[in-house]
Amino acid sequence: MSETAVKKIFFRPDRSLLTPFNITVGIIMFIGLILTIMRFTGGLSAVTNLDDNYPWGLWIGFDLMAGVALAAGGYTTSAACYLFGMKRYHSAVRPAILTAFLGYALVVFSLHYDVGRPWRLPYPIFYSPGTTSLLFEVGLCVALYLTVLFLEYSTAALEWLGLKKLRNIIYKLTLVLTIFGVILSTLHQSSLGALFIIAPSKLHPLWYTQYLAVYFFISSMFAGLSMVIFEGSLSHKYFHDKMDETYLKEHDGLVLGFAKGASFIMAGYIVIKIIGIAMDNNWHLLGTGFGIWFLVELLGFVALPCFLYAVGSRDKNFSLIKKASLITVLGIVLNRLNVSLIAFNWYLPLKDKYIPHLGEIGLTIFMITIGIVAFKFIVTHMPIFYEHPDYKDSH
Amino acid sequence: MSVSRRKFLAWMGGAGLSTAFGTKAYAASNKQFKGYPDTMGVLHDTTLCVGCRSCEDACNKVNNLPQPEKPFKELSVLDKTRRTDSKTFTVVNKYDNSKEPKNPVFRKIQCNHCLEPACASACFVNAFKKTKEGAVVYDASVCVGCRYCMVACPFNIPAYEYDKVLDPKVVKCTMCHPRLLEGKLPGCVEACPVEALTFGKREDLLKIARERIRKYPEKYVNHIYGENEMGGTSWLYLTGVAPEEIGMREDLGITPAPNLTSGALAVVPMVAGLWPVFLTGAYAISKRKEKIAAEEQAEAVSKAVAETNTAAEEKLAKALEKAAKEKEAAIQKEVKKALEEAAAKAQEEDKEEDA
Ligand code: SF4
Ligand code: SF4
Ligand code: SF4
Numbered sequence: 001m002s003e004t005a006v007k008k009i010f011f012r013p014d015r016s017l018l019t020p021f022n023i024t025v026g027i028i029m030f031i032g033l034i035l036t037i038m039r040f041t042g043g044l045s046a047v048t049n050l051d052d053n054y055p056w057g058l059w060i061g062f063d064l065m066a067g068v069a070l071a072a073g074g075y076t077t078s079a080a081c082y083l084f085g086m087k088r089y090h091s092a093v094r095p096a097i098l099t100a101f102l103g104y105a106l107v108v109f110s111l112h113y114d115v116g117r118p119w120r121l122p123y124p125i126f127y128s129p130g131t132t133s134l135l136f137e138v139g140l141c142v143a144l145y146l147t148v149l150f151l152e153y154s155t156a157a158l159e160w161l162g163l164k165k166l167r168n169i170i171y172k173l174t175l176v177l178t179i180f181g182v183i184l185s186t187l188h189q190s191s192l193g194a195l196f197i198i199a200p201s202k203l204h205p206l207w208y209t210q211y212l213a214v215y216f217f218i219s220s221m222f223a224g225l226s227m228v229i230f231e232g233s234l235s236h237k238y239f240h241d242k243m244d245e246t247y248l249k250e251h252d253g254l255v256l257g258f259a260k261g262a263s264f265i266m267a268g269y270i271v272i273k274i275i276g277i278a279m280d281n282n283w284h285l286l287g288t289g290f291g292i293w294f295l296v297e298l299l300g301f302v303a304l305p306c307f308l309y310a311v312g313s314r315d316k317n318f319s320l321i322k323k324a325s326l327i328t329v330l331g332i333v334l335n336r337l338n339v340s341l342i343a344f345n346w347y348l349p350l351k352d353k354y355i356p357h358l359g360e361i362g363l364t365i366f367m368i369t370i371g372i373v374a375f376k377f378i379v380t381h382m383p384i385f386y387e388h389p390d391y392k393d394s395h
Numbered sequence: 396m397s398v399s400r401r402k403f404l405a406w407m408g409g410a411g412l413s414t415a416f417g418t419k420a421y422a423a424s425n426k427q428f429k430g431y432p433d434t435m436g437v438l439h440d441t442t443l444c445v446g447c448r449s450c451e452d453a454c455n456k457v458n459n460l461p462q463p464e465k466p467f468k469e470l471s472v473l474d475k476t477r478r479t480d481s482k483t484f485t486v487v488n489k490y491d492n493s494k495e496p497k498n499p500v501f502r503k504i505q506c507n508h509c510l511e512p513a514c515a516s517a518c519f520v521n522a523f524k525k526t527k528e529g530a531v532v533y534d535a536s537v538c539v540g541c542r543y544c545m546v547a548c549p550f551n552i553p554a555y556e557y558d559k560v561l562d563p564k565v566v567k568c569t570m571c572h573p574r575l576l577e578g579k580l581p582g583c584v585e586a587c588p589v590e591a592l593t594f595g596k597r598e599d600l601l602k603i604a605r606e607r608i609r610k611y612p613e614k615y616v617n618h619i620y621g622e623n624e625m626g627g628t629s630w631l632y633l634t635g636v637a638p639e640e641i642g643m644r645e646d647l648g649i650t651p652a653p654n655l656t657s658g659a660l661a662v663v664p665m666v667a668g669l670w671p672v673f674l675t676g677a678y679a680i681s682k683r684k685e686k687i688a689a690e691e692q693a694e695a696v697s698k699a700v701a702e703t704n705t706a707a708e709e710k711l712a713k714a715l716e717k718a719a720k721e722k723e724a725a726i727q728k729e730v731k732k733a734l735e736e737a738a739a740k741a742q743e744e745d746k747e748e749d750a
Contacts (some may be wrong), residue, residue, distance in 0.1 A: 052480055052554040056543035083674050085681025116540020116555070116563035124519040127539045134656055135662060136544045164499035175678065183670045187663060194659035198547045200518055213659050214635035313433050 015205055026375055027127050032366030035359050040115055047359030052344055054354035056285040058364055063110040065192060065336035067103055068142070068215070070329065073223030073231070074100025074149055075185035080261075082178045091247040092254045094156055094285050094384045096228050096233065101149040102371050108146060134191045139222070140147060141188035148181045159391055167391075190217035196339060204343035206285050206294045209276040212339070219332060225262040226305075226328035229255055239379050244386030256313050259321045263309035264326065273298055297338060301331025324355045412734035434510070435575065436597040436629035437584055438604055439503055441641065442614055443591035446473055446487055446501035453586030454485045454505075457571060476642070477502060480554045484568040485583060490641040502641045503583070504594070505568035506531060506552045507621060508629035513652030517547035522565070527598065529572035529629040538565060549625050549647050570629070597629055603631055616713075626651025 024256045050057045077096035112118040124130060124139050130288045151170055158167035193216025196203050203356075209215075232251060236243075277283060283366060285291045308324035311317065379385060421665040452467035461482050471490040472551035485505035485612060492500045497702065508531045509523070515523035515531060525531050540563050545553045556563040579585075582590040593600060608615045609638055620632035623648050639645045 041560060043556075043558045043560045043563065048557070050542075050557060052545065053551060054476060055545035055555060079674070081679065083678045085678075085684055086510055087685075115539070116542075117561075120520075120537070121540045123537055123539055124691075128520040128522075130473075130521040131518040132660070133519040133543070134659060136515065138658070139519060177680050179671055179674045179678075182674055183667060186670060190662075191659065192657065195543070195546075195661055196449060196485075198513055198656050199549070200655065201549050201644055202546070210595045210658065213662070280477060336626070 016379060027370055028366055030368045031362050032369070035363050035366065036357065038083060039151060039363070042057050044114075044116070045358060047363065049357040049360065051354070053348060053352055055346075056340055057328050057354055058341075058356040059066060059110055059114040059358040060332065061196040061340035063114075063339045064107055065122065065340050067107045068189065069112075069220045069223040069332050069336060070193060070227045071103030071107070072189060072220040072330060073222070074103075074152075074183065075133065076221055076224035077182045077228055078152070078178045079182050081366060083173060083182070086257070086262040087251055088288060089254050089257065090219070091244075091250045091387075092232070093227060095232065095379075096224075097152045098156070098375065098378060098384055099227065099231055101146075104142065104146045104149055104372050106371050108142065109370075110383045111250070113363060116227055124390055134194045134305040137191045138188050138195065140277045141184045141191070144253060145184040145188065147180060148177050148184065152177050152181070156382045156388075163315070164390070167213075180203040186217060189220035190214065192216050193339070196344075199344075202345055203339065204290050204346040205280060205282050206277070207339050209280060211272065211276050211279075214272065215276070216270070218272065221334040222262040222269065222328060225258045225265075226325040227334075229258050229321060229325040230260075233325070235379070240377075242379055242385045249387050252318070255318060255321055256316060259309045259324065261311040262324075263306050263313065266287075266306035266309070268330070270298065270306065272302055273302075290343060293338070293342070297331065297334055299316075301334055305331065363381040410630060412525070412620050431510075431525070431527040431529070434527065434586045434597050434629055435595065436568075436600050436631060437581065437632065438593040440591050440593070440607070440633045441500055441502050442633065442635040443589050443690070444487070445499040445591070446470065446489055446499070446505065447588060448472070448487055449586045449588055450503055450583035450592065451483070451485055451487060453582040455483075457574065457582030458484060458569070460484070462618065473501075478554075479506075479567065480565075484566070488642060490636075493636055493640055496550060500636060500641050502634075502643070502709070504550075504552075505583075505630065506565070506570070507550050507569075508570050509625055509652070510627040510629065511625075511651035511653050513547040513549055513625065514553060516543035516653040516656065516702045517543045519543065522734075528570075528572065528575050530572035530686055531567075531629075532569055533565055535562070537562045547652065549644070551653070571602045580743070597631070600631055602629075603684040607633060623649040626654070635718075657714070663730065730747055 044050055048057055048059075062296050073096040073363075077089065078093050081089045108121075111121065115121065120127075121139075124133075124136050125143060128138050138358055151173065155167050155171050158170070190213035193212035193214075196208065197210065199211055200208055231256065236251070276337070286295060305324040305327040308320055308327070312320035312324055345353070383391075397691060420662060448467045448470065453567070455467070463482070473487065476488050477483075479486060484551045485503060487501050489505050490500045490502065492498050506723055508525075508529055510525070512523060512525055512531045515521075515525060518538075519541065520539055522534050523531055524534070532717065540555075542553075543567070544565060545551075545555060553565045553567045555565055571579070571583075574581060580594050581592075583592045588737045595601065595603075601619060604619045604622075608617055608619075614635055616634050616637060618634070618638065620638045620643055621628040621630055626649060634641060634643075635643070
């Protein structure tokens with residue numbers, strides 16, 4: 001790319017740089033940079049409240065656990081479209097893949113802040129594999145899936161760059177990549193839950209069950225669907241001008257279809273959650289403080305949006321569906337935080353509980369901002385919401 | 396293990412290099428692992444412990460740990476419940492004694508050196524190993540610092556150097572493994588002035604513990620903590636009050652940590668094996684549906700085309716026919732008209748001639 005082209009892309013002379021968006025991003029980036037320096041000169045204790053009882057905090061609980069679940073839109077959408085023949089959702093695949101790719105890339109990026117020796121992150125795969133560890137499985141699958149997502153996303157980038165040949169080669173792999181992506185997602189989405197199966201004494205019995213892996217996997221499906229709806233409605237608002245007719249035409253059907261699907265899966269999820277309580281006979285715990293919190297999660301953030309989705313898709317009520325998707329997304333975040341932080345070490349006195357450090361919150365916001373900026377850049381330059389004119393009908 | 400491998404390892408051990416015998420992974424298999432046969436351990440008899448902190452002091456010395464803020468002689472430290480941290484491999488805590496309120500109970504905390512350690516099965520780079528001597532040792536040279544071992548340990552033992560930038564380590568008691576290999580006692584055991592700590596073969600320690608319970612049933616609770624907890628630990632405890640009362644969880648169960656996760660791990664090959672088949676099937680079905688739909692559509696289209704064609708032809712023929720008829724009629728009309736005109740003309744001419 002020539003220098004002027006770069007300039008054109010990054011500094012558009014026709015637009016002022018000092019937009020509120022740019023200013024906010026700039027401030028966040030600056031703070032993020034300072035926190036980064038603090039983290040890599042002062043150690044984890046400089047920017048986190050992690051301690052020996054809470055080795056995992058906001059970065060694992062939110063950035064990793066919730067992040068991976070919310071990035072599940074990639075595998076759910078591409079599976080629906082390419083494997084289950086819902087071709088009418090085709091135009092949703094690219095935005096979903098892009099969101100997933102950025103999501104996973106950020107998960108891996110933020111892991112570099114969290115682990116003690118980030119340059120050793122390839123060790124488990126290439127140097128000293130600890131195959132008895134569920135974390136090994138998570139690491140391996142996430143690494144492979146990030147590669148798959150990169151390849152799936154790359155067709156859009158290659159179209160933008162005009163590298164037709166390479167693009168067509170990768171495009172031919174779509175089916176294989178999709179199947180591979182679903183396998184990898186099944187494995188790591190569930191193993192993220194299974195990570196906690198090793199600590200029965202630490203996780204509150206209402207959240208700890210042998211089914212944790214199943215719960216994480218099933219909930220990742222409706223998390224992904226909801227995220228596609230949620231992200232789609234935001235994109236509609238901000239990137240409407242980038243969308244072609246096919247995308248716009250298909251979008252409403254997609255929202256209705258996904259809402260209906262999410263509603264079904266969530267109903268199933270509620271059933272298996274109840275089975276989980278019954279199997280461990282934990283009914284009596286529902287009356288405790290943690291029990292009420294558990295019910296808030298299950299009724300307020302699963303049953304309620306499940307119902308809203310059902311009504312919304314029946315009545316074609318898009319604003320209701322949007323609301324349901326927001327509640328579901330929040331619910332997934334809540335669930336992942338419950339398992340990894342809130343119901344974890346539940347027996348510890350309040351004074352020993354973990355509360356995130358401002359630095360952890362700051363860096364989390366930093367990560368999200370990077371994601372938004374990258375998303376914005378890509379959708380304004382690459383064929384995400386529209387088909388590239390050179391590749392029409394190639395689908 | 397084949398003889399030659401055993402020999403090889405013994406030879407390595409002789410060379411002073413062997414710290415790791417427990418390399419086999421039991422976690423994902425269905426085989427039950429009962430621990431290494433001659434594994435060593437320590438029996439901590441809390442009824443004898445006087446809370447002098449000599450063990451803490453000794454541990455600090457033999458492991459070259461940094462000096463604590465308050466000296467080890469300072470017993471006021473005991474008023475607060477502490478846990479192990481990055482500079483402390485072991486701590487002694489004081490608990491109220493429900494049996495004799497005047498005599499508090501002291502208990503030493505350190506890594507329990509589980510027979511099947513949760514930390515080792517959780518570590519994704521095999522940084523932890525159960526040695527055949529009994530100690531669970533840690534290899535900082537592969538540790539990534541993910542701290543999953545800390546999440547996994549049911550006894551909340553491993554601590555982390557959160558303030559280190561380049562080389563943070565996971566920290567815990569080593570059972571003085573290097574000293575054991577030299578034939579020495581663990582530092583804490585050697586230092587204990589009242590023999591509250593006994594080092595020996597785990598089997599023998601269990602016998603000693605049982606014997607003490609049998610001899611003084613009123614002094615001891617009939618439970619050797621660590622015999623079965625989480626599948627058993629090398630470090631064993633005798634107590635006079637319920638273990639729960641002195642901060643030891645009684646709800647850990649007897650399932651070794653690796654067995655907890657083996658089910659989830661066993662699913663992996665199944666998913667990897669079945670999913671592709673299933674998904675390709677789903678794809679084939681949807682493709683076939685598409686194909687059938689396409690065929691049906693094509694058929695419908697050609698049928699429609701054919702129908703329109705015949706209809707059009709018919710219409711055309713009719714139109715032609717009609718047109719032909721109309722034309723004929725027009726011609727006939729014209730002819731008739733011409734004939735009539737001609738007849739009229741002739742009549743007129745005849746009249747003129749007659750005139
Ligand atoms: S007590 Fe904890 S750190 Fe020690 S061996 Fe057992 S699981 Fe590992
Ligand atoms: S922190 Fe180190 S020793 Fe602990 S699980 Fe992670 S890599 Fe293994
Ligand atoms: S065995 Fe050694 S490392 Fe462990 S507490 Fe005793 S002195 Fe410390």
